[in-house]
Amino acid sequence: MEDSIRLRHAEKEDWDEISALIFHSTNAWYQANRGHDIFTGEPAATRLFCEVYEDLDPGRCVLAVDEETSRIAGSCFYHPRETHVSLGIMNAHPDFAGRGVARRLLAYILDFARGESKDVRLVSSAMNLDSFSLYNRAGFKPFAVYQDMILDVPAEGIRIDCPQAKRVRDARLEDVPAMVELEHEVAGLRRGSDFEYFIRNEKGYWHMSVIEGEEGRLDGFLASICHPASSLLGPGCMRSDQDAIALIQTELDVRKGKTMVWLVPSDRGEIVQAMYRLKAKNCELHLGQSTGEVAPVKGISMPTFMPETA
Structure with missing residues (x-):
């Protein structure tokens, strides 16, 4: 009962x-x-x-x-x-x-x-209609479609061919305030404690990169985790498709020899095509959902499942 x-x-x-x-x-x-x-x-x-x-x-x-x-x-x-x-x-x-x-x-x-x-936000499988119905009945509305892409990263790493990659470096704790402001500007979110946690990496699972723009401005960031229960890129936030491609290539190269999964917004065709050129394949679709209204993203937002973000 x-x-x-x-x-x-x-x-x-x-x-x-x-x-x-x-x-x-x-x-x-x-x-x-x-x-x-x-x-x-x-x-x-x-x-x-x-x-x-x-x-x-x-x-x-x-x-x-x-x-x-x-x-x-x-x-x-x-x-x-x-x-x-x-x-x-x-x-x-x-x-x-x-x-x-x-x-x-x-x-x-x-x-x-x-x-x-x-509001409550989540990312859930578009293929699991039971969970979709649960959330939909409770008032959640989809606001974004993501392609789950998977790649067996070669042991020697990948060829980084995006010109913007020369502006990518490891994230530092002093970057967190700029990362917070960037994500708020692009996606309307604030979660600085998450970024501090990834960068501190006290358990050794995480890595995080940033891409610098003009005059020291931060143009993007991307985290990744590599663990037996979760090998994912994300979360990430970028101003442009080329910034996103450079960060994705860099984080994949960090995870040499591992099988990695990441979520790409399906409406960002330039990023999607770049992933296909890497030989990445689609393995699932996910929906970003929220109980409230979500403003249009002014750039690229890449969620993840560990910890889940929308």
Whole structure:
């Protein structure tokens, strides 16, 4: 019965069970709908989600727990930012299907966001109509389409042929204020603590590059993570397509020998064609969605899933 499901926030003692839930429920959907797993290796790898969200915003994982069995029926991470609340990865255990687990988790986060007078934003698979319907019924509206592109980066790296690449360098902590202002100008978002976290890279998973413009102006940035549970480029923000191409090529070259995935706005044809020239392939489509109105992006915004951004 749905009445036996109660919501509470996660504790560190829950992380192993949350990791197993993320690993198995996500793979179950991909096996049923795509014929392959999305997470490989051991479930312990997906503790990454617990670790990163806890580092960024302690106590921001809400659980649906079945009081009769004490099992975790569902989990969802959320990330309050200055301009919005970001909805992170949400999972519901197949054993609890039909009991309103995902709906109740989402309702909790929407209530939280209303209390903060903020919109909720997310990036979700366009191929998962169950999740699309869940969000759509709750008032989310799509505002962007992204192509998930994948590339096995050669062990020797890639040929960086974008002229703007000579202006790319590693990000430094002193770049964070300019990065924050750039993303606010381009995409209307502010989340400086995320950028500080990537640059500090205390766990060794992250890398971040910036591209400089005229007179020291910052024209773009792009982060990447390489971990058994997540090998992704993003988040990123750039003023121009050429800035984006230079940053993508640079971050791919940093990840020599790894299989990397990244999200490209489908309406940026110059970037998309440059990715095809790299031999990147499309592997999925995702939708940026929001409960509120989203102003047009004045450049390029590249979201990611770790931590999820929109």
